[in-house]
Amino acid sequence: MKITRTNALKGTVSVPGDKSISHRSVMLGSIADGITEVHHFLQGADCLSSIACFRQMGIHIENDGNIVRIHGQGLHGLKSPSDVLDTGNSGTTTRLMSGILSGQNFECVINGDASIQSRPMKRIITPLSMMGASIESLRGNDCAPLKITGQKLHGIHYDSPVSSAQVKSAILLAGLYAEGETSVTEPVLSRNHTELMLKGCGGDITSVGTTATLRPVKRLEAQKIVVPGDISSAAYFMAAGLIVPSSEICIENVGINPTRDGMIRVCQAMGGDIKLENVHEVCGEPVADIIVRHSSLHGTVVEGEIIPTLIDELPIIAVMAAFAEGQTIIRDAAELKVKESDRIAVMSENLTAMGVDVTPTDDGMIINGGKIPHGAQIQSHLDHRIAMSFAVAALASEGETEIIGSDCVNISYPTFYRDLFQLAK
Known part of the structure; x- marks a missing residue:
């Protein structure tokens, strides 16, 4: 150019449309009950990676280029993918999806492009492992590809060393599958789109200062989202x-x-x-x-x-x-x-x-x-x-x-x- x-x-x-909100609409829509309708969805490569990954796990997602409809299968409706989940260039897809996958009843591998394979994943591996997750960096360098074997999780309180919405969100999304309360405290408040969207679909989440606290619920409700x-x-x-x-x-x-x-x-x-x-x-x-x-x-x-x-x-x-x-x-x-x-x-x-x-x-x-x-x-x-x-x-x-x-x-x-x-x- x-x-x-x-x-x-x-x-x-x-x-x-906002990239962060578009990603989260796919993820929460997939594990909610009912059809989540998303208007002004960002049709960028990163967000399309999120759609592709959840389609691989059995979620029917319609995308006509303007409105995206996600046919959610509930908190426990994801299916084991038959191949590696390819997140492309998307750190958001990689990190947030790791939180959801940590609490499933199947094993999978997440990988992405050369950039993703060099980006730090220890920042999510550490707290998710504290919750009982089984996450292995297959090259032993704390980067993707990541092998995740779903486990029973338990809630933790995590004092995050970094203010990162991706870290916070990965932990909170894992908290949906954990026994007990999960909370994250950040040095400074990072973007709060996950908390707002969880609340919108019936999640039990509260925020006080730089701490977000989630209690598990039996189901999330589909919603209409305008990005x-x-x-x-x-x-x-x-x-x-x-x-x-x-x-x-x-x-x-x-x-x-x-x-x-x-x-x-x-x-x-x-x-x-x-x-x-x-x-x-x-x-x-x-x-x-x-x-x-x-x-x-x-x-x-x-x-x-x-x-x-x-x-x-x-x-x-x-x-x-x-x-x-x-x-x-x-x-x-x-x-x-x-x-x-x-x-x-x-x-x-x-x-x-x-x-x-x-x-x-x-x-x-x-x-x-x-x-x-x-x-x-x-x-x-x-x-x-x-x-x-x-x-x-x-x-x-x-x-x-x-x-x-x-x-x-x-x-x-x-x-x-x-x-x-x-x-x-």
Whole structure:
């Protein structure tokens, strides 16, 4: 993909459904009783991996490209798959499904692509094993492929060393099959979509501070789910509207869950003209239209409790920092090293190629902005968030930018380039 500078971005855009909520709708819909109907489901490769895995376990799932209908078979209705469960590039599918599979009455193997085979799974193996699960990393490196042999589980209280919705969710989903109460305490509250959706389908779950507590129930009820636009996808348009001169963009129906809204807060902290309109609630999730206009940005410090609310948005925040006057510091984000790529190294390498003054650190980066970057050849490392971030950077940079491996955006946002370029004036 080759991209050059544009004069302005103007118009209205609707981003695909939230990736986290789409994944969870398939998983909880599969183990609920009845038909779960999901509107605005994200048709990205990651979420389609979740559908494929549950189909392999005997769940009938209809997907017409807009509405997904999941014919749930109840908590104990999954069947032993005849082959390896392939999660593709999806860490969410791999980790959350491991929690469900730990309490089944069959044995299976989960595997994914090269990226998944290098991502850390010990963070779920440890707590699930404490619950009585039998999970073996077949290569002995605490990564996929994972062999899971279903067991009788017991509830635990787990003090998680990381604020991770995937870790928390894996434990809570295993808790559906455990004897007694299961609870997870995090250092800082991570995204809470699992808790909200469990509550919506009749789960016995409470949240106090950074602790979520689940008690097992005999059944979960199917529900109708309307998936809001994914704020992680909206983030690219928010950044583009702020850094491309003369721009004004309306991003419709975006989920603004307070465990996910850190991007909005950082944009405002950097002096961005960003406003929320038409704020309302859909299926327990707050939703709004986001209006963003070109702004003169300044540097800021992104650290501490806000990090879990924008962990996927840090690459595009680093791009914004390159266009902002002064210094931006990102810290407390060592989690970036174990995403689809080592995002600290990859962002630093590519920003440097565009002439940006950036210094990688152990847990983030320091960016001295204010000078217009120049076009360069960008290595996406097949990381969708890297590719989308530099597509946005290219629209406000001098010269031509070429993104290698640009098709990786299909993982979360198949129509990203079309939606971005149709705003260009």
